[in-house]
Amino acid sequence: MKKIIKSFDHWKAWLYLLPAIVLLLIFTGWPIINTIRIAFLEGYDPMKEVGGETFRIGFQNFEKVVTYKRFLECLKTTMILCFTTVPLSTMLALLIAVCLNSIGPLKRFLQTIFFMPYVTNSIAIGMVFAAMFNIVGNASGITTIQNAGIVNNVLQFLTGNKDFYINWINAGSTYTHNIIVMIIYIVWHALPFKILILLGGLQSVNKQYYEAAKVDGTSRFRTFWRITVPLLSPMIAYVVITGFIGGFKEYSSIVGIFGDTMGPAGNAKALNTMVGYIYDALAGQAGRASAAALILFGIILVVTLINLWVSKKKVHY
Amino acid sequence: MKVVLKNLTKIFPSRNKKDHSEVVAVNNFDFEIPDGKLIGLLGPSGCGKSTTLYMISGLQKPTSGQIFFGDDDVTELSAEKRGIGLVFQNYALYPHMTVKQNIMFPLQNLRGNDKLSKEEILSRTEEAARLVQLDGLLERKPSELSGGQQQRVAIARALVKMPRVLLLDEPLSNLDARLRLQTREEIRRIQRETKITTVFVTHDQEEAMSISDEIVVMKLGVVQQIGAPQDVYDDPTNLFVAKFLGTPPINVFKGRIQGGKVMIGEAAVFDAPGIEDKDVFIGIRPEGFTLEENGPLELNVSGVDVMGRDISVISTHPESLNANVRSIISADQKNEIGSDTVRFSIKPHKIFVFDGETEERIYLQGDQG
Numbered sequence: 001m002k003k004i005i006k007s008f009d010h011w012k013a014w015l016y017l018l019p020a021i022v023l024l025l026i027f028t029g030w031p032i033i034n035t036i037r038i039a040f041l042e043g044y045d046p047m048k049e050v051g052g053e054t055f056r057i058g059f060q061n062f063e064k065v066v067t068y069k070r071f072l073e074c075l076k077t078t079m080i081l082c083f084t085t086v087p088l089s090t091m092l093a094l095l096i097a098v099c100l101n102s103i104g105p106l107k108r109f110l111q112t113i114f115f116m117p118y119v120t121n122s123i124a125i126g127m128v129f130a131a132m133f134n135i136v137g138n139a140s141g142i143t144t145i146q147n148a149g150i151v152n153n154v155l156q157f158l159t160g161n162k163d164f165y166i167n168w169i170n171a172g173s174t175y176t177h178n179i180i181v182m183i184i185y186i187v188w189h190a191l192p193f194k195i196l197i198l199l200g201g202l203q204s205v206n207k208q209y210y211e212a213a214k215v216d217g218t219s220r221f222r223t224f225w226r227i228t229v230p231l232l233s234p235m236i237a238y239v240v241i242t243g244f245i246g247g248f249k250e251y252s253s254i255v256g257i258f259g260d261t262m263g264p265a266g267n268a269k270a271l272n273t274m275v276g277y278i279y280d281a282l283a284g285q286a287g288r289a290s291a292a293a294l295i296l297f298g299i300i301l302v303v304t305l306i307n308l309w310v311s312k313k314k315v316h317y
Numbered sequence: 318m319k320v321v322l323k324n325l326t327k328i329f330p331s332r333n334k335k336d337h338s339e340v341v342a343v344n345n346f347d348f349e350i351p352d353g354k355l356i357g358l359l360g361p362s363g364c365g366k367s368t369t370l371y372m373i374s375g376l377q378k379p380t381s382g383q384i385f386f387g388d389d390d391v392t393e394l395s396a397e398k399r400g401i402g403l404v405f406q407n408y409a410l411y412p413h414m415t416v417k418q419n420i421m422f423p424l425q426n427l428r429g430n431d432k433l434s435k436e437e438i439l440s441r442t443e444e445a446a447r448l449v450q451l452d453g454l455l456e457r458k459p460s461e462l463s464g465g466q467q468q469r470v471a472i473a474r475a476l477v478k479m480p481r482v483l484l485l486d487e488p489l490s491n492l493d494a495r496l497r498l499q500t501r502e503e504i505r506r507i508q509r510e511t512k513i514t515t516v517f518v519t520h521d522q523e524e525a526m527s528i529s530d531e532i533v534v535m536k537l538g539v540v541q542q543i544g545a546p547q548d549v550y551d552d553p554t555n556l557f558v559a560k561f562l563g564t565p566p567i568n569v570f571k572g573r574i575q576g577g578k579v580m581i582g583e584a585a586v587f588d589a590p591g592i593e594d595k596d597v598f599i600g601i602r603p604e605g606f607t608l609e610e611n612g613p614l615e616l617n618v619s620g621v622d623v624m625g626r627d628i629s630v631i632s633t634h635p636e637s638l639n640a641n642v643r644s645i646i647s648a649d650q651k652n653e654i655g656s657d658t659v660r661f662s663i664k665p666h667k668i669f670v671f672d673g674e675t676e677e678r679i680y681l682q683g684d685q686g
Contacts, residue, residue, distance in 0.1 A: 208409035211376055216423035216478065217397035226422070230413040316413035 039290035046286060061291035070269065071292065074277040081182060081273070082247035089187040090240055093194030098228065100195070101202040111199070118192035126256015129185045133168035133257075169257060171265040178264060178271055186253050190246075194239045201235035202228070230316050237311035241304055248300050251275040318387050318481040318514050320350040320373065325382035327368050327538075342368040344538040346382070350531075353512045355505065357525035357546075359561070360535035366518045369535075370484050373516060375399045386481055399482075402475030402513075406487040408467050410459040416470050417455040420445055423478040445477040448507060465496040469503070476511060483508070485517035489524055501528050522562050526550065534558050551666065556676035559600045559669055565629070565645075567669075569638040570599045574679075579670055582636050586613045586663055589670065589681050596673030598638070603629070605667025606644035608653050612662035616642055618654060630654060 038044050039062070041055035049055075065071050100110060117125060134149035148156070152165040167173040168181050209231065213223045229236070250273050254262055263270030272280070274296045281289035325346040328339050343365040350356050358366040371377040373384060375396030383392045391399050410419050421442040424433055433441070446452050449469035459467055468488065475483055488504065489497045505528045508515045519525050525532045526546040534541045534549065534557075542554045553559035559567050570581045573596050578585040581599055606614075616632035619641070628651055630644045644661060670679045 206407075206409065208405050208407065209411060211396075212403070212405060212409040212411075212474075214376065215374060215396045215401060215403045216474075217426045218422075219426070219428075222426065227411060230411075233413075 035290045035293055038286055039294050041287055044287035044290075061287040062295070065288050065291045065295065068288075070272070071277055074272045074274050077179070077271055078248060078250060078273045080179060081186060081250050082244060084183050085186040085190060086240060086243040086247050088183070089190040089194060090236065090243060092187065093191050093198055093239065094229075094232070094236070096191065097195050097198035097202055098224065100199055114195050115192045117189055118196070122189060122252050123256045125189060126185065126253060129181070130169060130257045133181050134170065169264055171267075173264045175270060178258075181257060182254065182271065185257060186247075186250065189253060190243060194243070197235050197239050198232060201232045205231050233311070233315040237307070237315045241307045241311075244303050244307060245300055248296060248303070249275050251279070319352040320482055320514060320516070321383075321385040322346050322348045322350075322369075322373070323383040323385070325369065325372060325384065326380050327365070327372060327377065328380040341538045343372070343379075346540055348533065348540070348543060350514060350516065353514055354530040355508045355515045355517070355528060357529035357532045358516060358518045358535060359522055359525040359532050360520065360541075361561070362520055363537070364535040365538040366520075366533075366535050367486055368538075370486055370516060370518050373482065374401050374403050374484050376403075400478075400480050402478065402480035402483045404468075404471045404475050404483075404485040404488055406490060408459075408471035408491075410467055410470055410474070412459055415456050415458055416446070416451060416462070417442060419459065419470055420455075420473045420477050423474060427478075441477055445473040448476065448510065449473045449503070463496075464492050465500055468492065468500055472504070472507065476507070476513070480513060483511075483513045483515040485515065487518055487520070489519070489521070497524070504528060523564055526562065534561060536561075553600075553669060554678050556598050556600065556671040556678075559671070563602060565603050565643045566639070567600045567602055568642045568644070570601070570634065570636045571638060571673075572597055572599045572636060573673075574670070579668075579681075581614060581634070584613045584615065587665070587668055587670075587681070589679075591682070592679060597679060598671040598673060598676065600669040600671065601663055602667040603643045603645045605664045606630075606646060606661040607664060608646055608650050609660060609662040612660040614661045614663065616644075616659050616661065618657060618659050621651070621654060623648065623651075630659060632659060 040057050040059070042058050042060040044055050044061075045053075096114065100107060100114065103110070132149045133151050148165055149168075151168065155166065156162055156164050166177060168177050205228070209227055210223065213227055218226070254271050254273060254276065258264060258271060261268040262272040262276050269276075269280075274292065278289045278292045278296070281292060325343055326341070327343040328341050331337050331339055346365075346369060358369055360366050368377060372379050375391070375394060375398075379392065383390055385391065386399065411422065414422065421438050424438045424441060427433055443452065443455075446455055449472050451466065451469050451473060454462065454466060459470065462470065468491070472485075472488075475485075485504070489500055492500055501524055504515075504517070517525075517529075529546055531544060532546050532549055533543045536557050542549050542558045544552075549558065550562050553562065556569070560569065572579060572581040572586075573594065574580070574589050574592050575585075575594050577588065577590045577592065579587040579589045579597070579599060586599070614634075616630075616634050618630060618632045620631040622629040622631060626648060627645050628648045630646060632642045632644070633640075634642050670681060671677060672679055
């Protein structure tokens with residue numbers, strides 16, 4: 001406390017910080033506090049609050065949320081997407097980064113190519129993916145497979161069966177197929193940032209470690225696991241932690257492929273996520289939306305703490 | 318294991334797109350390193366000594382020429398198959414592994430017939446650690462060690478797989494002066510104990526002279542002279558070698574040979590019978606001066622450094638290429654030095670005459686070789 005009071009003496013510094021602090025308080029601080037407040041108000045309604053009504057304080061919103069089947073489905077989808085895409089994309093990104101780092105010609109060109117998805121709008125990419133996985137039939141449904149998207153075309157070519165197709169995302173498609181498409185899409189979209197970070201890490205690794213390993217006759221596989229991975233571990237921890245945080249907030253990628261129905265035609269909300277649920281609930285049930293937001297925050301906090309705990313043991317700074 | 322270098326040449330292509338001139342890092346290096354000896358590659362930076370070392374290691378491929386380990390031609394062999402131990406200038410210890418893990422790393426790489434049991438790996442690791450006096454530090458991380466200790470870990474890691482040849486790249490350059498002295502004795506001791514043929518690179522002539530069996534002096538990719546340290550010091554083949562070896566450095570004067578005399582200015586300091594008149598450089602080692610009342614060389618005294626046993630007379634001379642002429646004489650003679658000028662005669666085996674154009678040695682009568 002003494003320290004804080006003393007630091008108030010540095011009024012000039014506080015003055016310079018003032019604009020940022022005010023903006024943060026208004027647009028970040030207050031909403032967080034308000035969310036917590038609303039989450040504990042039972043039957044909260046903003047219009048009624050303006051009318052002067054008061055609400056009972058309690059855990060009803062949380063109870064409603066965690067026992068609501070739709071919410072649990074959202075939680076499940078989010079978890080599946082999170083725990084598959086983060087490890088997958090991290091491993092793939094590591095592989096690609098190592099490959100990119102070891103090639104000579106075309107390196108810069110390929111780096112640019114791999115970075116493209118990062119600067120492309122996720123809704124636009126989603127639409128392209130939707131087209132790729134589509135089975136475009138005529139208006140009455142799936143009758144002409146000739147019009148199938150490129151993925152089914154490739155499958156037809158590989159199987160040699162002209163009538164073969166998988167209903168990935170269209171009406172009547174299964175949850176499993178939907179999830180597979182989502183995983184492929186999210187992984188692909190998550191790669192560029194991770195590659196960028198890992199490639200940066202790789203380029204800062206002292207080349208002499210590799211020369212020393214080479215002189216000692218270390219196999220490529222062992223060099224990768226015993227030298228590259230540990231030396232990159234700070235960057236790997238960073239992309240995993242940010243990956244999980246982003247993964248739990250998954251929303252726009254699903255909109256990109258399925259539209260805001262969050263599911264294939266005829267099965268709306270089948271792939272809804274936590275954030276999707278919060279948006280939906282916000283309209284009429286602000287209390288539940290706030291409670292769900294707090295639960296999401298709690299999950300992210302726990303997972304991040306676990307990540308940090310693991311990385312403390314495994315990461316070599 | 319003797320190491321033979323035959324016409325070894327390394328040319329680096331130009332990286333500059335406009336300027337296509339190549340860099341000849343090592344030019345036609347011919348040398349046979351005898352078995353079990355410690356060889357110092359010596360030269361200023363950019364002379365090709367490290368490139369030579371890396372070619373022996375296999376990390377760099379020669380542009381032309383051959384390398385033999387014993388009778389095996391290893392020129393085309395990649396680094397891991399040559400059986401060498403390499404100590405890098407910054408040690409390149411894996412920062413995430415303990416000392417023990419670092420040292421045992423090369424052993425764990427062995428596969429197939431060479432594969433070692435866990436006990437063997439452990440006992441050899443401990444043996445290597447004992448050799449470099451690291452026992453007790455095995456569980457530390459490299460960042461928890463001093464520079465000298467890190468250096469010893471690097472040597473242990475290079476030695477543990479019993480290499481045919483041990484290569485050290487500027488092994489002492491990251492150590493402070495006291496540690497450098499200590500570590501170079503250590504390297505000498507380890508080399509004697511293991512009897513592994515060792516090549517090390519340094520730009521510090523004192524370091525090279527003090528521990529090498531033989532030194533190789535290089536300049537701009539070309540070998541200048543090879544020999545035992547004392548021989549090279551006593552009998553340099555050209556002005557570069559003479560200037561590069563010795564602390565304090567050799568005093569160089571501009572002069573000429575005239576009528577069978579070596580002249581510095583108007584002073585005939587030495588006889589050079591039978592040599593035609595020409596401009597020369599004259600090198601005199603600091604310890605090559607003898608105080609003599611009527612000595613031929615007169616210098617203007619500017620100061621005296623007292624160093625205990627010896628004193629160092631600092632003086633100037635119009636024909637000197639160095640700013641100061643430094644001559645080391647016995648401290649007993651301190652009182653014989655005049656305040657303005659001092660006269661010296663020159664010890665015959667401490668004076669070297671070099672051609673004024675080629676800078677090659679001109680051998681006078683009575684010179685060795």
